[in-house]
Amino acid sequence: MPDNGDREKLDKLGPTLERESSTEVTALNIVVCFLRSFFFFFHFQIGNRGTVKEAAGFDPESDVKKLREAMKGMGTDEAAVIDVVSHRTIAQRQRIKEAYKQAVGKDLAEDLSSELSGNFKSVVLGLLMLPPVYDAYELRNAIKGAGTDEACLIDILASRSNAEVKTISSFYRKEYGKDLEKDVCGDTSGMFQRVLVSLLSAGRDETEKVDDAQAVKDAKEIYEAGEGRWGTDEVKFLTVLCVRNMKHLLKVFDEYKKIAGRDIEDSIKREMSGSLQDVFLAIVKVIKNKPAFFAERLYKSMKGLGTTDSILIRVMVSRAEIDMLDIKAEFLKMYGKTLHSFIKGDTSGDYRKILLELCGGE
Numbered sequence: 066m067p068d069n070g071d072r073e074k075l076d077k078l079g080p081t082l083e084r085e086s087s088t089e090v091t092a093l094n095i096v097v098c099f100l101r102s103f104f105f106f107f108h109f110q111i112g113n114r115g116t117v118k119e120a121a122g123f124d125p126e127s128d129v130k131k132l133r134e135a136m137k138g139m140g141t142d143e144a145a146v147i148d149v150v151s152h153r154t155i156a157q158r159q160r161i162k163e164a165y166k167q168a169v170g171k172d173l174a175e176d177l178s179s180e181l182s183g184n185f186k187s188v189v190l191g192l193l194m195l196p197p198v199y200d201a202y203e204l205r206n207a208i209k210g211a212g213t214d215e216a217c218l219i220d221i222l223a224s225r226s227n228a229e230v231k232t233i234s235s236f237y238r239k240e241y242g243k244d245l246e247k248d249v250c251g252d253t254s255g256m257f258q259r260v261l262v263s264l265l266s267a268g269r270d271e272t273e274k275v276d277d278a279q280a281v282k283d284a285k286e287i288y289e290a291g292e293g294r295w296g297t298d299e300v301k302f303l304t305v306l307c308v309r310n311m312k313h314l315l316k317v318f319d320e321y322k323k324i325a326g327r328d329i330e331d332s333i334k335r336e337m338s339g340s341l342q343d344v345f346l347a348i349v350k351v352i353k354n355k356p357a358f359f360a361e362r363l364y365k366s367m368k369g370l371g372t373t374d375s376i377l378i379r380v381m382v383s384r385a386e387i388d389m390l391d392i393k394a395e396f397l398k399m400y401g402k403t404l405h406s407f408i409k410g411d412t413s414g415d416y417r418k419i420l421l422e423l424c425g426g427e
Contacts, residue, residue, distance in 0.1 A: 112387035116425035119154050125164040128153070132165065132173065141180040143415040150192050151422035155386055158193055184374050185416040188423075191382040197229065201237040203379055204245065208252040215340045216376065218249065218261060220362060223347040224355060227267040234265065256299045257340045263307040270310040280313060284320035291336040292325050299341065302333075306348050314352050356391035357399065359384055363392070364400055367411040377408075377420070385423040393424065403427050 128149050135145035153161065165173040174193050181189055191199050200221050207217035225233065237245040246265045250258055283305045290301035305317065321329045333345045350358040359380050366376040384392055396404040405427045408420050 114388040114390045115384070115386035116389040116393075116423060117151070117154060117386045120152055120157060123153070123157055123160075125157070125160040126168070128161045129165045129168050132161070132177075133169065136176060136180050143181070143185065144418075146177065146181070146189060147415065147419045147422060150189055151419050155192075155196060159195065162193060183416065184378060184412075185414065185419060187374075187378050188382060188416065188419050191378065192385075195236075196383065197232040197236045198240065199383060200225070200229075200233045201240055201245070204233070204237065205241055205248075208248050213252045214375070215253075215257075215343065217379065218253070219340070219344045219347045220376070220379065222261055222264040223344060224351045224358065227269055227271055230265060230267040234267075253340075255341070256303070257344060259300075260303055260307060260341065260344050263303055269308060270313070272310050273312045274310065275313045275316050277316065280316040281320050283309065283313075283317045284324055287317070287321060287329070288324050288332075292332050297336045299337070302345055306345060311352050318349070318353070354395065356388050357395040359388075359392045360395040360399055360404070363396065363404060364407070367407050372411050377412075381420055381423050389423070389425065 131145050131149055135142035149161070150158065162173045165171070165176075169176075174190055177189055177193070178186065191202075194202060203217055204221060207214035221233070222230065234245045237243065237248075246262060249261050249265065253261060286301050287305055290298035306314070309317065318329050321332075325332055330346055330349055333342055333349065337345060347358065350361070362376055363380050366373040366380070380392075381389075393404045396402075396407075400407075405421060405424050408424055409417065412420055
């Protein structure tokens with residue numbers, strides 16, 4: 066984990082840029098911006114309710130040796146890869162990647178990519194990425210090529226903070242040379258597009274101020290925009306759900322139930338359909354209980370015949386170090402079965418093994 070001394074050194078880099086040539090300035094600026102995002106993320110965004118904790122006695126050189134041994138000769142020792150990758154924090158994995166490049170002169174992710182396959186490979190490579198890089202990667206895959214993975218756009222953009230969305234957008238531009246908002250607009254349309262653009266603007270009030278009178282007014286306006294009229298004024302839903310702070314919205318939801326006689330989720334289901342319904346429901350569920358939102362996403366990815374591996378992988382990789390303990394608790398409360406048992410029964414092989422390690426015990 067970077068310390069304050071390292072951060073002070075980084076901040077002192079700024080003035081030195083003025084003394085460099087324009088080409089060097091551009092290169093240094095990219096490095097400084099990347100490192101500042103790195104420090105920002107690790108100091109403020111990682112939670113303390115994850116199943117993945119810092120490995121005691123961490124030695125990146127030793128881990129590099131294990132990984133090199135795992136990839137030697139014919140075949141791959143997947144168990145060794147799982148042991149290292151799933152039991153190190155994001156910050157520790159970055160140090161392993163750096164140590165690997167220094168020792169071998171190659172990129173660890175590229176070497177593992179050539180050795181692994183399928184869903185197991187997707188999990189391992191996802192774990193090696195910085196979280197905003199992983200989110201940017203997932204969003205890019207959701208909108209490139211034919212078709213759009215609306216569920217991915219919703220899962221990420223409806224559940225990330227303003228700072229996280231801004232960091233994701235920055236990494237998206239850095240990694241792909243494109244503007245995330247423009248790419249999203251090029252792949253979506255109508256009111257669904259407008260909601261995503263609002264979320265991408267990262268302008269939600271993040272204070273904890275609750276205005277009781279305004280909450281009543283917001284609840285009435287949403288009711289009158291939906292249940293209380295013929296047709297639906299979706300813009301009013303957008304204005305309230307994408308702009309107000311979370312504590313205020315919880316009050317709005319309480320007031321709405323008094324006015325409408327039903328939860329706002331029920332009204333959204335009655336008044337809207339398709340991706341627009343999905344995104345508004347996601348926003349409400351995240352505000353009410355984010356771990357429960359992700360528990361539901363995991364359950365739906367595995368219930369019935371087949372598995373929606375893209376959702377299962379994305380949630381397990383992105384939440385393992387943040388709030389997986391809370392997601393597991395909500396899963397048990399909501400469905401009467403453990404997340405561990407669901408994953409065990411719905412997956413197989415090394416893919417199952419690494420997911421169960423990220424999940425933690427029963």
